[in-house]
Amino acid sequence: MTQSVLVAGGAGYIGSHVCKVLAQSGYTPVTLDNLCTGRRDFVRFGPLVEASVSDTAVVASTVKKYDIKAVIDLAGSIEVAESVKNPLKYYDNNFAVKIPFLKTLSECGVKAVVFSSTAAVYGEPVVVPIPESHQLIPKNPYGSSKLAYEQLLRDFHLAGGPAWMALRYFNAAGASFDGDIGECHEPESHLIPLACFANLGKNDALSIFGNDYPTQDGTAIRDYIHVLDLASAHVLAVEALLKGAAPTAYNLGNGIGTSIGEIMACFERIGFPVPHTFKPRRAGDPIRLVADSSAAKTNLGWTPKYADIETIIRSAHQWHTKTLAAEKNVKVG
């Protein structure tokens, strides 16, 4: 019998890719998801338990039924701007609901929890590439709620709770190469899907916030990491923890800073020009966010395979082209 891993948030964008790579690696991913933003049709690689992480009775019965020893927790709310308007939602869904969840996992004998954290825990970087030892001063409730959960995992482990790893993602992007799952947020706020929408005519021109930053072309710089590379790190993190690795936080990025201008140029070069307009900078957007992921590479043996931005963009564009065509067929039909 294959080992089962519980994936909270497994019906979401990154969670479904984690489930895919778990299944390819010989595990059974058991998705626990309340489908508040996730999609039922993304759960293709193992069973779905439709419930919130706060439903402790369901969590306990699921852990027992599938003999779960390791949990990957991607469940949460992800919109930075929404978190500023509605911080209570973020402290609730990214932190408060996780207290009974974690307690139940521990009581049921779960040994390891791998958690989706974010570069937003750092706030404005003072050193780039950003190492894990960088100061942690989040600039919005989203980042603060994620950092609070990291600290809870650390403190609870010291008091006998499960071992943990917090994986701090930089900009997740791209889609499965066979086109079965991809990025799907409602509303969408991430650059590469919005660029695809503008190219495919789903949206009007893409708004680019700021072209007067002190960068080579005036636009902000981010570290884009293919979602399948993120996913493979989760499998390595689970395996490391179950073998007794020390709990810690790891950055997951390529260490390559790409400006928005370079993203636009790449879309153009591969035949997908993106109509765009420039708007003033948004408050709180850092100029440059690039990861130092050397610790994950050294300690987990993680090697990103799809670092090339063109590969990331092509996979995203393929997914959105297919999805848009399917949506049009439904509307026509």
Ligand SMILES: NC(=O)c1ccc[n+]([C@@H]2O[C@H](COP(=O)([O-])OP(=O)(O)OC[C@H]3O[C@@H](n4cnc5c(N)ncnc54)[C@H](O)[C@@H]3O)[C@@H](O)[C@H]2O)c1
């Ligand atoms: N997308 C990025 O670039 C990025 C960057 C850094 C960190 N992250 C983190 O990665 C995780 C996944 O992000 P995503 O982009 O796949 O988002 P997503 O919205 O597609 O996935 C989140 C999933 O969690 C589920 N969920 C939310 N609250 C839940 C609850 N209380 N109980 C059970 N299920 C619940 C949703 O239904 C959804 O399936 C999030 O925790 C996010 O903060 C994402």
